[in-house]
Amino acid sequence: MGRSSYAQAAKNREKILESANDLFRARGVDNVSVAEVMAATGMTTGGFYKHFESKDALVRETFDLSFQKALAAWRKASAGRQAAEMVNHYFQKKPPERACPLIAYAPHVRLEASDEQTVEAYRRGAEGLLAQFLDRLPASDRRTQVLFAAMVGANLLAEATGDAQWARSLKDAIRDEAAMLTREAESAAP
Amino acid sequence: MGRSSYAQAAKNREKILESANDLFRARGVDNVSVAEVMAATGMTTGGFYKHFESKDALVRETFDLSFQKALAAWRKASAGRQAAEMVNHYFQKKPPERACPLIAYAPHVRLEASDEQTVEAYRRGAEGLLAQFLDRLPASDRRTQVLFAAMVGANLLAEATGDAQWARSLKDAIRDEAAMLTREAESAAP
DNA sequence: TGTACATCAGTGAACGCGCGTTCACTGATGTAC
DNA sequence: TGTACATCAGTGAACGCGCGTTCACTGATGTAC
Numbered sequence: 459m460g461r462s463s464y465a466q467a468a469k470n471r472e473k474i475l476e477s478a479n480d481l482f483r484a485r486g487v488d489n490v491s492v493a494e495v496m497a498a499t500g501m502t503t504g505g506f507y508k509h510f511e512s513k514d515a516l517v518r519e520t521f522d523l524s525f526q527k528a529l530a531a532w533r534k535a536s537a538g539r540q541a542a543e544m545v546n547h548y549f550q551k552k553p554p555e556r557a558c559p560l561i562a563y564a565p566h567v568r569l570e571a572s573d574e575q576t577v578e579a580y581r582r583g584a585e586g587l588l589a590q591f592l593d594r595l596p597a598s599d600r601r602t603q604v605l606f607a608a609m610v611g612a613n614l615l616a617e618a619t620g621d622a623q624w625a626r627s628l629k630d631a632i633r634d635e636a637a638m639l640t641r642e643a644e645s646a647a648p
Numbered sequence: 649m650g651r652s653s654y655a656q657a658a659k660n661r662e663k664i665l666e667s668a669n670d671l672f673r674a675r676g677v678d679n680v681s682v683a684e685v686m687a688a689t690g691m692t693t694g695g696f697y698k699h700f701e702s703k704d705a706l707v708r709e710t711f712d713l714s715f716q717k718a719l720a721a722w723r724k725a726s727a728g729r730q731a732a733e734m735v736n737h738y739f740q741k742k743p744p745e746r747a748c749p750l751i752a753y754a755p756h757v758r759l760e761a762s763d764e765q766t767v768e769a770y771r772r773g774a775e776g777l778l779a780q781f782l783d784r785l786p787a788s789d790r791r792t793q794v795l796f797a798a799m800v801g802a803n804l805l806a807e808a809t810g811d812a813q814w815a816r817s818l819k820d821a822i823r824d825e826a827a828m829l830t831r832e833a834e835s836a837a838p
Numbered sequence: 839t840g841t842a843c844a845t846c847a848g849t850g851a852a853c854g855c856g857c858g859t860t861c862a863c864t865g866a867t868g869t870a871c
Numbered sequence: 872t873g874t875a876c877a878t879c880a881g882t883g884a885a886c887g888c889g890c891g892t893t894c895a896c897t898g899a900t901g902t903a904c
């Protein structure tokens with residue numbers, strides 16, 4: 459096993475990013491080691507540093523990839539541009555590696571634990587998700603913003619409690635609120 | 649420096665819990681070491697295990713303490729039982745060691761990273777906060793629940809982004825929604 | 839109340855472990871002629 | 872097109888570090904008489 463071709467190396471780099479995306483979202487940035495990410499690609503630890511300067515450099519690129527994926531998935535799943543659709547997609551049971559990056563990555567960027575570039579990547583991705591959400595919904599800004607924050611909050615609590623009964627009840631209330639917004643929007647602009 | 653009296657030992661145990669409460673809420677359970685907690689009490693590492701079986705045992709007791717404190721603070725600050733008051737108190741700028749336990753402790757209990765007793769302590773504390781919130785507000789269950797989830801979500805995003813502009817805007821929308829709920833409640837039952 | 843001994847809270851060094859990162863090495867790929 | 876050499880992607884052991892936990896030890900406190 460010697461040197462890989464440039465084409466193969468580029469593919470391997472993508473594979474590292476994809477593995478990191480799955481693992482970091484599923485279990486959190488701080489609970490996944492570089493060695494684990496590399497093992498998931500079928501490679502060994504040392505080679506990582508031929509592709510990335512540090513773990514945090516990988517984290518930054520993974521943030522961009524994850525938010526981009528979430529954005530695309532959300533765009534596709536809510537083509538009808540209705541609040542109810544977007545909420546339903548967001549609350550759909552997903553495999554761990556599709557967990558919401560807003561929640562999965564928050565611990566790593568909270569406070570001054572992480573470096574500024576990484577926080578900025580999170581900030582940019584989160585703002586993108588919010589912007590798309592607001593852009594697609596015709597309802598009043600206030601209630602749409604509240605809805606967005608509520609989705610994130612309820613999802614966080616559900617994940618932390620292993621879907622406790624009261625957390626599921628929160629989700630239901632949010633689904634109802636979204637349905638209400640959708641109905642109002644439809645009757646306002648038919 | 650030899651053996652401490654039983655009274656002193658009991659005080660020291662409380663001190664460990666109080667220090668853990670401050671440090672864990674400010675920086676997260678997983679970013680604070682046992683040695684750091686002990687240093688904050690003025691003691692050395694080894695003595696910790698005379699009081700707690702393990703770090704996770706301390707974590708569990710700290711959860712109970714933190715949620716109890718949050719509950720009491722919230723009860724006092726929102727004596728008027730109005731949504732606007734509760735939201736304002738929740739969004740008030742606080743020192744890091746008074747950070748919301750729902751958010752600060754979520755990473756540690758998320759998924760199967762932690763043991764079941766610890767998750768249960770979080771679950772119980774979170775449910776208590778939600779129950780008090782719902783109990784005090786006469787507004788429709790649906791919008792009150794949405795409001796609660798939104799507060800947590802907006803606070804999480806604000807903490808993660810270092811109070812990004814759009815996160816502050818989310819908070820404002822939630823404050824407006826709370827004011828709206830308060831007004832509706834007042835006009836419904838004067 | 840005083841004395842002799844047992845207890846055990848607190849000390850601080852040491853242990854084992856997993857982590858992020860480094861490094862000497864290998865050999866297929868890339869390049870110069 | 873073929874040959875000789877340089878490059879560098881990937882290997883896997885090693886390094887330094889911080890963590891949770893253990894342990895032999897100290898000496899003031901607690902207890903038995």
